[in-house]
Amino acid sequence: PSSHSSDHSLADARALADNLGIRLHELPIVPLQRAFEQVLAPVFAGTEPGLAEENLQSRARGTLLMAFANKRGHLVLTTGNKSECAVGYCTIYGDTNGALAPIADLWKTEVWALARFLNRGGERIPQRSIDKPPSAELRPGQLDTDSLPAYEQLDPVLQALIEEECSVEQAAQRTGMARQQVAELFARVQAAEWKRYQYPPTLRVSERCWGGRRMPVAHRYHER
Numbered sequence: 001p002s003s004h005s006s007d008h009s010l011a012d013a014r015a016l017a018d019n020l021g022i023r024l025h026e027l028p029i030v031p032l033q034r035a036f037e038q039v040l041a042p043v044f045a046g047t048e049p050g051l052a053e054e055n056l057q058s059r060a061r062g063t064l065l066m067a068f069a070n071k072r073g074h075l076v077l078t079t080g081n082k083s084e085c086a087v088g089y090c091t092i093y094g095d096t097n098g099a100l101a102p103i104a105d106l107w108k109t110e111v112w113a114l115a116r117f118l119n120r121g122g123e124r125i126p127q128r129s130i131d132k133p134p135s136a137e138l139r140p141g142q143l144d145t146d147s148l149p150a151y152e153q154l155d156p157v158l159q160a161l162i163e164e165e166c167s168v169e170q171a172a173q174r175t176g177m178a179r180q181q182v183a184e185l186f187a188r189v190q191a192a193e194w195k196r197y198q199y200p201p202t203l204r205v206s207e208r209c210w211g212g213r214r215m216p217v218a219h220r221y222h223e224r
Helices: 007-020 030-044 051-072 082-087 108-118 127-131 151-163 168-175 179-191 193-197
Strands: none
Touching (some): 030 051, 082 151, 108 151, 151 179, 168 179
C-alpha cells in the first residue's frame, strides 16, 4: 500500500489471497515515497506534484516485487491488460515489470468477464474489486475515467483500430465515438509503442497480440 491506497483495495487484496490460499506479504511503500521525495527535492524544486511522483509509486512496487522474486527464485507476473497497454496507461519499470504477462492480450472488459466467469461457482475474486470504478490510486480521488473513456466505450474503439486495422474514420463510424476522440486515442496507441517493445512475453489468445505486433517507434512515423 501507498499513502493513497484505499481501505477497500487493501480489504479486497486480503480477501483474494485468502480465497485462493495465497500467502500475503504487506510491504508499505510510504517510506520509499518519502525517500524519493527527499532525494529528488533539489531537481523537482519549483514544480507541482504530478505524473512523475505518481509513477514513482509504481516503480517502488516493481522494485520490491523484483527483489522478492530474486531472493526467492520466483518470477513476477505482470498485471496489465490490453486496454492499458494500448494507450500507455502503464508505468515503464513499474507495473510493466515481470517475466510473463498473463492477461495482456485481454481487453479490460474481457478481464472483468473472465473474473465473473471464474466466480460462477462461488466468489473467488472479490466481487467488489470487479464492480468498483477502476483506479490506479496514485493520487487522491483518482479514477481511470479522469484520462480515458469508460472501458465499455474504449475497448470497441481500440479493438477496431488494433485488431481489425480500421482507420480512424472507420473506427469512429463503427463505434459511434467522435472522430476527434478516436484520433486522440489512436495517437496515444502510437505514442505507447516504445513501452510495448519492452513489455514481458504475453499469453496470446487473440489474432493480434502485442507480442506479434511490431510498429516503428521513430519520432516522425505515423501509420495513417
